[in-house]
Amino acid sequence: MFASLKKKETYTKYFASLKYALYCITHPLDGFWDLTHEKRGSIAAANTILFITVAVKLCKLYFTGFMINQVYWPEINIFMHIAAIVFPLALFCVGNWGLTTLFDGKGKLSQIYMATCYAFTPYPLLQIPLIFMSNVVTAEEAQLYYTLNTVSLVWAALLIVAAMIQVHEYSVSKTVLFLIASLFAMLVIVFVLLLFFSMITQGLSYFVSMYREMSFRL
Amino acid sequence: MRKVMKRVGALMASVVIALSSSIVAAAEEGYTYNYDYWGDVQYGPDAYAVSGVYTSVELGLDKKLTLAESLYVHENMLYICDTGNNRIIEMERTEHDKFEVKRYIESFKGNEEVNTLSGPTDISISEDGHMFICDKGNERVIKLDMDLNFVTKFTKPDDPTFDQSLSFQPHRLITDKAGRVYCIATNVNKGLIKFEPDGEFSGFIGATPVSYSVVDYLKKKFATAAQRAKMEAFVPTEYSNLYVDDSGFIYTTAFNIAAEDIRTGKINPVRRLNLLGNDILIRNGENRIIGDLYFDKGGGFDGPSRFTDITTFDNDVYTCVDKTRGRLFTYNDQGRLLWAFGGGGGNAEGYFKLPVSVEHMGYDLIVLDQQDASITVFTPTEFGAMVFAAMDQFTAGEYEKSAESWQKVIDINGNYDLAYIGIGRTLLRQEKYKEALEYFELKYDRSNYSRAFKEYRQEWIEDNIVLIIVVVLLVLCVPLAIGRIKKIKWQIDTADIFRV
Numbered sequence: 001m002f003a004s005l006k007k008k009e010t011y012t013k014y015f016a017s018l019k020y021a022l023y024c025i026t027h028p029l030d031g032f033w034d035l036t037h038e039k040r041g042s043i044a045a046a047n048t049i050l051f052i053t054v055a056v057k058l059c060k061l062y063f064t065g066f067m068i069n070q071v072y073w074p075e076i077n078i079f080m081h082i083a084a085i086v087f088p089l090a091l092f093c094v095g096n097w098g099l100t101t102l103f104d105g106k107g108k109l110s111q112i113y114m115a116t117c118y119a120f121t122p123y124p125l126l127q128i129p130l131i132f133m134s135n136v137v138t139a140e141e142a143q144l145y146y147t148l149n150t151v152s153l154v155w156a157a158l159l160i161v162a163a164m165i166q167v168h169e170y171s172v173s174k175t176v177l178f179l180i181a182s183l184f185a186m187l188v189i190v191f192v193l194l195l196f197f198s199m200i201t202q203g204l205s206y207f208v209s210m211y212r213e214m215s216f217r218l
Numbered sequence: 219m220r221k222v223m224k225r226v227g228a229l230m231a232s233v234v235i236a237l238s239s240s241i242v243a244a245a246e247e248g249y250t251y252n253y254d255y256w257g258d259v260q261y262g263p264d265a266y267a268v269s270g271v272y273t274s275v276e277l278g279l280d281k282k283l284t285l286a287e288s289l290y291v292h293e294n295m296l297y298i299c300d301t302g303n304n305r306i307i308e309m310e311r312t313e314h315d316k317f318e319v320k321r322y323i324e325s326f327k328g329n330e331e332v333n334t335l336s337g338p339t340d341i342s343i344s345e346d347g348h349m350f351i352c353d354k355g356n357e358r359v360i361k362l363d364m365d366l367n368f369v370t371k372f373t374k375p376d377d378p379t380f381d382q383s384l385s386f387q388p389h390r391l392i393t394d395k396a397g398r399v400y401c402i403a404t405n406v407n408k409g410l411i412k413f414e415p416d417g418e419f420s421g422f423i424g425a426t427p428v429s430y431s432v433v434d435y436l437k438k439k440f441a442t443a444a445q446r447a448k449m450e451a452f453v454p455t456e457y458s459n460l461y462v463d464d465s466g467f468i469y470t471t472a473f474n475i476a477a478e479d480i481r482t483g484k485i486n487p488v489r490r491l492n493l494l495g496n497d498i499l500i501r502n503g504e505n506r507i508i509g510d511l512y513f514d515k516g517g518g519f520d521g522p523s524r525f526t527d528i529t530t531f532d533n534d535v536y537t538c539v540d541k542t543r544g545r546l547f548t549y550n551d552q553g554r555l556l557w558a559f560g561g562g563g564g565n566a567e568g569y570f571k572l573p574v575s576v577e578h579m580g581y582d583l584i585v586l587d588q589q590d591a592s593i594t595v596f597t598p599t600e601f602g603a604m605v606f607a608a609m610d611q612f613t614a615g616e617y618e619k620s621a622e623s624w625q626k627v628i629d630i631n632g633n634y635d636l637a638y639i640g641i642g643r644t645l646l647r648q649e650k651y652k653e654a655l656e657y658f659e660l661k662y663d664r665s666n667y668s669r670a671f672k673e674y675r676q677e678w679i680e681d682n683i684v685l686i687i688v689v690v691l692l693v694l695c696v697p698l699a700i701g702r703i704k705k706i707k708w709q710i711d712t713a714d715i716f717r718v
Contacts, residue, residue, distance in 0.1 A: 066659055067667065072256055136675065139668035 017042035021121045028162035046117035056124040065135035095185030107167035119159035126152035250559040255662040262631045265557045265602030268567040273592040283591040287339040291577040328368025344393040352388040375419030392462045424495030426454040463530040473524035480522045503554035544570035617644040635661045
């Protein structure tokens with residue numbers, strides 16, 4: 001596995017696939033088709049984009065000017081901020097994959113993950129300059145910041161739709177339908193997880209209390 | 219051995235210090251507080267201290283105060299409406315903590331049918347020296363001169379806008395500089411009743427907006443007549459009290475507001491009305507002007523702050539008194555809380571059972587407790603006086619002095635947000651933008667930060683204009699130059715004459 005890390009072509013391929021994200025966000029339909037079908041993308045690049053996205057979200061918390069963002073530090077939990085991206089992403093990939101495999105979706109789990117991560121690209125791309133900008137705006141100019149902030153999110157959302165169209169080879173309406181269905185699937189997964197954890201807690205506490213009881217009596 | 223003794227002594231001393239400091243900290247908590255940017259409670263040193271509690275004995279009255287409704291201050295005269303005893307007590311504040319009874323106003327001279335007072339609820343004195351008294355029991359407002367000669371009276375408005383089936387029960391009143399009378403009457407919710415100087419009714423002003431939700435509206439649409447009668451009517455809230463400030467604007471309070479409307483901010487309990495009756499109170503603070511921000515059940519008290527009275531100092535700082543928890547809330551002209559203090563249910567000094575009225579003499583506050591039949595006089599402490607001094611110096615344009623005073627305030631209470639903002643504002647006026655930015659950022663004052671930043675950015679650009687132009691030119695020219703050089707190189711490389 002590590003042998004490939006020593007080869008130069010591994011890196012050229014990695015950087016080429018990472019650079020390909022820039023093509024994807026400007027030519028979504030064409031880009032996402034080639035991403036999976038022509039193998040222009042890579043999981044490594046997807047992981048990198050995800051990592052940068054999370055890092056930018058955390059940087060945003062700390063470096064955004066106080067005109068825009070006031071942070072109540074005593075209540076900040078950095079893991080919650082990381083989970084706010086990673087956890088829904090994981091749920092979405094699993095939920096979407098689970099549904100689409102039943103309905104002629106062509107995408108594999110890894111492809112769904114890769115395409116979704118590539119769709120995140122506009123977020124760090126716009127947010128990094130926005131962090132700088134937030135430090136030099138006055139209250140009146142803040143509106144521009146908020147607009148660009150929204151643009152980065154809407155752009156990413158549209159890219160996710162485009163990605164799903166190409167990965168699953170669906171029509172637009174079917175994709176939108178299955179994206180909404182995926183949201184419900186995510187809810188179901190959350191419900192099952194909650195159920196699972198509370199059952200485990202109950203089960204464990206049964207044995208713990210039984211052990212205690214016995215240790216008192218014996 | 220000596221060394222050991224020394225160590226034990228040092229240890230004991232440190233324990234004593236630790237204990238005593240914790241006791242001091244515990245004692246500090248509780249009486250005076252403020253809300254910071256996040257809405258967290260920050261206890262601070264007292265801004266006001268009780269300088270005296272006066273019951274009928276201390277005031278030298280012949281009878282105990284009975285259901286006293288209202289206080290009024292005119293220069294150094296204090297008027298107490300002793301409603302239950304059908305009289306108004308006129309007192310003079312001869313010394314800082316001494317009140318002397320001048321006279322009891324129970325009746326007046328003039329050929330009126332009834333020339334005694336019946337349950338007077340409020341009094342106001344105009345600039346030209348006339349008394350206006352809410353003679354609630356006799357359903358009239360009477361105008362007297364200072365020797366108690368009858369001048370005129372204001373009775374139930376003979377006007378279709380006034381519901382003629384209601385009796386006219388004037389409850390609170392004020393007079394403005396032009397001699398107009400604004401009156402709050404019980405059961406009238408159309409706003410303040412306005413009388414012209416000659417006694418003529420000239421309409422209502424400043425009714426509070428009506429609040430209802432879509433659900434309520436639909437319910438009402440489909441309810442039967444009997445059900446509808448049982449439902450709460452969508453009517454404006456009655457005012458509880460009013461005060462006219464130096465510039466002729468009327469501060470009003472209302473307490474009959476649903477807790478939900480206060481929580482959501484649909485209805486403002488404190489308003490400042492202009493002559494047209496529009497609310498022009500400035501609300502620039504982070505927290506809304508509703509008294510206590512958190513009003514869940516606890517400690518025997520329940521519900522939001524209910525303001526029974528309001529009074530305004532000359533510098534547009536106003537104080538409201540809350541009957542729910544017996545607290546006083548002081549706000550500045552920007553709508554930021556200066557401090558809240560007081561407490562309910564107690565017999566101790568500075569705690570109230572049912573505060574109904576607040577007035578001021580200079581910066582002293584006088585509070586009337588109806589149930590306790592007493593008045594309490596508060597005087598600013600060193601801390602409170604310093605805050606007022608800093609604000610007044612700022613208004614007077616003495617920015618350096620103001621900054622010094624604010625610095626002293628910070629030395630007493632490092633948690634006092636307004637002091638930092640105050641220093642920032644003086645720096646802003648002195649055009650020290652960079653320093654001002656630090657102070658505003660520290661206490662999250664965005665509007666002032668924005669103002670300072672605009673100037674700072676302007677200054678920075680003016681100072682560095684050469685640098686900016688150089689950078690811009692470089693950014694534009696370098697790629698151009700590189701492109702040109704590449705082109706020339708390509709031309710040379712491919713030129714025919716160099717071909718071998």
